[in-house]
Amino acid sequence: MVLSLLSLCASEVVRDHSSSPCWLSFVPMELFRPLLEASLSGCRPLAVGELVQRWPERTLRVRRKPAPNRLCIQALLLAVVRGLLDPRCALQMLDLCGLQGNEGGTGDPMGGWSLTVALCTMVVQARSGAQRAQRERKRCSDLEREQDVKRERAGNHTGDEEVAGSDTCGEEELIPGVRRRMEVERKREPTSTGSGSKQEVKDSEVLVHVRADLFVNARSWERVRGALTTSGPLNLQCRYLRVEEISVSSIKTLLGLLPQQGLLGLDVRYSNIGVAGLAELLPLLSSFPALSSLRLHYCNLDLRREQPDQGEALKELSEGLKQLQELRRLSLTALRLPGQLRVLLSSLPQPLEILELPYLSLSPADLSYLSCSHHTPTLQQLDLSENRLDEDTLSSIRRLLSQASGSLLHLSLSGCGLTDNLLGLLLPSLGCCRALRSLALALNPLSIAGLMQLVRTAVRMPSLRQLLYPNPLEDYQPGLPELPSSAQLLDWPLDDAADINFTSSQINRALKESGRSDLLLTCDLLNYDKDLVD
Template sequence: MVTLLYPLANQLTPLSWSRVVLQKPDITMVFSLVDLCAKEVVSDHSSSPCWLGSVPRELYGPLLEAAFTYCRPLAIGELVQRWPERALAVGRKRRPGQNPPNRLCVQALLLAVVRGLADKRCALQLLDLCGLQCEDECVEDSMGGWSLTVALCSMVLQATVAAQKGVRKEGERERKRSLETERTRDSAIKRDRGSGGRGIEVEKGSEEELEGKGLKVDRLRDLRVEEGGEVVMGVRRRMEMQKRSGSVDLNRESGDLDPEPVLLHVCADLFVNARSWERMRGALTSQGPLRLHCRYLRVEELPAPSIAALLSLLPEQGLRGLDIRYSSLAVSGLALLLPLLAPFSHLRALKLHYCNLDLHRALPGQEGALKDMSQGLGGLKGLRHLSLTALRLPGHLRLLLSSLSQPLEVLELPYLSLTPADLSYLSCSPHASSLQRLDLSENRLDESSLPSLRRLLSQATLSLAQLSLCGCGLSDGLLATLLPSLSCCRALQSLRLALNPLSLTGLLSLVRTAAGIPSLRLLLYPNPLEEYEAGLPPMPSSAQLLDWPLAEEGEIREAVLFQLEELLRQSGRSSDLFLTSDLLNFTKDLLEVE
């Protein structure tokens, strides 16, 4: 199999592969042939000494991908330890249906990175692990964001310790070489004296005379005059001069070692909570050969001062998103943190979920803190994604969003207790025409707020790709008023309307409208009221719909599914429009907005 890989690599480089596929589609089988050969090569670890030393660098990528796909951690370790390229990206994008890397494979990768620092064959300088974590609990033996973050911090600290040990060993070897050189020179001078050679002889009786002239014997002993008459300094004298000039002394204790030069930059998405906070701080403050960079930072259950300290340790370049969850920040904590985000010029996404912020009650100093929050948001010049979940900010949306210098592309405001005045401002704001994703779930909608929502949809008709109105109390009558505006959203790809009190008649109207939107790919619809067991209130809330059991008889459910399928068939959308009422396990949205 190895012999098959070599001619492929020599004849078809990664760039020429794309040309071949574009010009001659009938030979796209080259890709599958390379994959099959790579699978066979990495499956037999006993043969690795035969091909590792001579495999072309163009084949390291397919071999590493095969090792991850078929869970070959030993092959991963050997390939990464001698990686021939300056950059390596793992986890950015996976093929459709491809599972995330196995935990053992990720651990083998991180161990190989540390070993590669001492391997002259390794050219790796940038390791991109963004997107490597797996948050799907159904995938077995995968590594979640918290576990991956802890492993990365351990890798950084391990590399620092290894580098310090290497410096101490090198210092000890240098000291021994210096002592040996000095002994050799002393022996040579003694031989020269014994054979009548020229040199400076310091006799016992002349030391006092020399000291009287202002010369120290120690300094004189550190001078050696060779046969050519050149004066050179001894080892002790050189070490004294290095110490005075601030040069590195290799014999110092590990705690006093100068910072190591950065050999490898590691970029990843990090997940920090109270249990991993100390380890994260140690990794970010370590002065070793690995430098940790963060693309997206997720923080849970940390107080505002700890989050502020963490932000001060992160490199300002590269942070694109911050997600703070379940932290008791309140208005004062957010007013403290938001100004600290201004130096992160690449920050595009800010998510605040369940941060104990409730403005239903008026408190002393609340308005001033809100203004500080608004100014802090205004300092985020690159912000495009803002998510505020359960912050309870009724009537304050204008104050928060009007300070932003650039229009938002993603706005998520679930459980925010929005008022008609908030929706009215949003429909007329600069953000309306640029929104690609909008989430207003669990905000009660009524006749007074629907005009503003319709105006908002008309403004976003060319940009809006994802819309979520789950649990907004949309009845058949309210939905009928909203459907014409929805049908005009020609870019809409995902529409979520679960937990709204619709009857079967209202649901059928919704599906007809959805089928008439050519771009729509996903509809998360609510179970009609006819499917629930008896006793449900006429206008139930979203919480009641979520908790109320569905009827055990499957006839009603089957009848509803049959009518929905018939509507899709008649409209010609059976193959490209996915309908589901499963709130927890529906197909993931098709559009990804960073």
């Protein structure tokens, strides 16, 4: 990345913290943002704190990439609290959405859970600080009033002595004490324009709205609930809510505490909510008019076996989904709903743009419905990983790809059991996806011949920027079954004696001959990220 001259100069300015008193008071407001960005990227927490404490604009949005260092984020949050009592700070909206990085990643970024806990602590501390400041103001006010009373009494005593010595009434002597009291009272009253100093703000008045993505689990649940129910100078708002391993009742409580206008997405993971619990949550979600994303991962929704009132529960799910007018993303991972896709998707009023259905045990009837549904022509991202594909479902997949060829940007068919023969029949349909930017086909049992057929198709797709391909069967140690599953391919060791470099050289040669320097081919499943091409 080529840095601009302004960025380079800003980096030099914030490099030496000892010089900050010399320039900080004279910086125009237009330069605060590049200086803050340089401080964050250069990991200068002291400079971050000083800039944020006197932030001259009403809004501060922190860039997501690269993820700032943990120390810088902590310094920023502390500076926001200090800025509440700093008349130079004009901050009214702090936007930290999308800021959390991978916990323990390069550069020590702050993960989602840690950031949520830090935000909640900041909200509670700001409330306590405002209460202490208010008590201190009251104490000072009482002291001033007591001194004024003493001064007035002293004046009255002097006047009485003068009256005793003469027949003249000394009312003029009371005027200085009364005027002083009037001036003190006038200082205590807030101005009519609301431009009083921040020290005079009540502890329940909101000064800064803080907007972020919240990650809540059993360990942070009480702290998050406390922050959301705290009235004070900082108001915590949520854009995307992610919950893990908490009960349906706790999720319902959280939803009841969030402003209805701000929530865009709900992500529920590893929570034993079941079909009945989901049926309870969906009506609550309809009260959030902007909700566009619903993600359910490993939530114990299993309809493979007949259960009492199963039909009624499905009907309730369908009715609940029907109320989500703005839903554009639906992710269902390992919910075990074979044959029920039509019931779920047909009730959605608007076509989806992102549909993720990994480990869903999709049946041929599910795939047949999906290929003809009203969602298919608008899909930009589709994940069918770990759903077994065979000759019975191949025609549905080809029809689906044909319907979505103009809109589909990201496709994942990893672990779908695609052999050389099945993939060969599917490649013409894949080649017609003219908008496709990333394609994931890891953990499929392909030989070197099938893999090279895939690579030759990929290099002819001009929009494709990233291909996640599987290790060919020849690269594994002996002993694999004839048609290994994705789990076996994931666990089986590669053969050190095999000529893996031969596979890489063939792929690189095909890539070089095509002239596609813009196409990334990788078999690194753990570090694959489709968002890199956006």
